[in-house]
Amino acid sequence: MILPGATLGMLGGGQLGRMFTTAAQTMGYKVIVLDPDKNSPAGIIADKHICASYTDESALTELAQHCAAITTEFENIPASTLAFLENRTVVHPSSTALTNTQNRNIEKNFIRAQGIATVPFVSIYNRDDITNSSDQISFPAILKVATFGYDGKGQIVCEDLQAVYEAFEALGQKECVLEQRIDLEREISVVLARGKDGQITAFPVAENVHINGILHSTTVPSDAAEKQQQTAIEMASKIAAGLNYIGTMAVEFFVSRQGEIIANEIAPRPHNSGHYTLDACATSQFEQQVRMLCGLPAGSAELTTPVVMINLLGDVWGNSQPHWDQLLIQPDIKLHLYGKKEARAGRKMGHYNVLAINTTTAMQLATQTFSAIKAD
Numbered sequence: 001m002i003l004p005g006a007t008l009g010m011l012g013g014g015q016l017g018r019m020f021t022t023a024a025q026t027m028g029y030k031v032i033v034l035d036p037d038k039n040s041p042a043g044i045i046a047d048k049h050i051c052a053s054y055t056d057e058s059a060l061t062e063l064a065q066h067c068a069a070i071t072t073e074f075e076n077i078p079a080s081t082l083a084f085l086e087n088r089t090v091v092h093p094s095s096t097a098l099t100n101t102q103n104r105n106i107e108k109n110f111i112r113a114q115g116i117a118t119v120p121f122v123s124i125y126n127r128d129d130i131t132n133s134s135d136q137i138s139f140p141a142i143l144k145v146a147t148f149g150y151d152g153k154g155q156i157v158c159e160d161l162q163a164v165y166e167a168f169e170a171l172g173q174k175e176c177v178l179e180q181r182i183d184l185e186r187e188i189s190v191v192l193a194r195g196k197d198g199q200i201t202a203f204p205v206a207e208n209v210h211i212n213g214i215l216h217s218t219t220v221p222s223d224a225a226e227k228q229q230q231t232a233i234e235m236a237s238k239i240a241a242g243l244n245y246i247g248t249m250a251v252e253f254f255v256s257r258q259g260e261i262i263a264n265e266i267a268p269r270p271h272n273s274g275h276y277t278l279d280a281c282a283t284s285q286f287e288q289q290v291r292m293l294c295g296l297p298a299g300s301a302e303l304t305t306p307v308v309m310i311n312l313l314g315d316v317w318g319n320s321q322p323h324w325d326q327l328l329i330q331p332d333i334k335l336h337l338y339g340k341k342e343a344r345a346g347r348k349m350g351h352y353n354v355l356a357i358n359t360t361t362a363m364q365l366a367t368q369t370f371s372a373i374k375a376d
């Protein structure tokens with residue numbers, strides 16, 4: 001076990017790295033963040049910030065020398081970077097886990113190999129693949145870049161085959177996946193922690209609403225049928241075991257109108273839909289990440305209260321600060337801001353958790369507060 005006093009490494013300085021850093025420091029660990037941005041949310045609160053690219057070998061060597069263990073908050077860290085660090089210190093998740101999750105085609109094939117359903121899809125490398133896809137996909141469909149897409153970026157909805165050719169051009173003819181667009185009953189996700197011993201501790205299933213491909217709200221407990229929630233947890237656990245995963249990870253699922261549970265994507269890190277755990281579970285997903293990295297047993301994942309999490313995107317800012325007073329006067333709303341200077345549309349700036357006796361009440365207060373804080 002790696003115990004308090006030790007130094008932990010974090011690859012990536014975004015909000016997920018920041019919340020890991022806070023959790024680790026609370027428990028008495030030191031944290032070094034490596035991120036190329038000098039103002040990164042995690043870098044500015046870490047014990048030390050190494051401001052360098054993820055491929056800078058001297059920076060990686062320095063990180064490895066000081067850290068008892070290293071983890072990441074960002075699936076697009078080159079797998080070669082993790083492999084380089086793995087030769088020098090403890091690294092979780094592994095480079096193999098990242099390789100299986102950073103490309104949508106590899107990821108979907110991996111999920112299917114575990115016997116778990118994905119949406120019908122075709123890998124697209126060139127125009128011929130589009131021509132040949134017509135007997136496998138019906139429309140509407142979505143063309144997505146295979147790598148580096150997030151928050152709905154790099155995705156184009158296509159109504160017919162001609163639109164797919166055009167979308168492929170628009171996406172720069174990069175490797176893509178063409179997915180059938182599913183008629184959704186709801187979206188749910190499972191955030192879980194898996195330890196070195198293979199022990200899995202799943203948080204309660206989260207129910208998610210996306211707007212323009214970006215997470216807007218998470219509600220827990222979910223309204224999905226108990227059986228569906230169990231299935232999702234079993235599927236996520238199978239995926240975690242298949243990846244030999246160590247750390248906190250998430251799997252996003254679609255629930256189709258027919259009630260089918262379909263795996264959408266894997267996040268090899270804590271997940272936006274797990275931010276509710278910060279205020280509504282006995283242990284947060286970030287403390288869990290620290291615990292898994294350090295070889296400690298998982299903390300209790302028990303839900304302590306119904307909760308609704310709302311994301312705060314840059315859109316809420318307008319030309320000035322949101323009316324925080326309208327949120328902070330509420331005794332059961334917890335505000336989390338990530339310390340980002342510039343509020344751009346679609347940029348994740350923070351979130352808040354609304355705690356209430358049931359999710360209906362929590363959602364009412366969440367919605368009311370969302371309108372009240374919006375800057376003029």
Ligand code: ADP
Binds near residue numbers: 119142182184187264
């Ligand atoms: P990202 O990596 O940007 O999160 P996702 O593949 O999860 O990409 O897509 C973002 C959101 O877009 C999903 O949560 C869902 O709301 C919608 N979406 C994506 N793919 C599909 C699909 N095949 N059918 C229906 N909705 C989809």
Ligand code: MG
Binds near residue numbers: 252
């Ligand atoms: Mg997603």
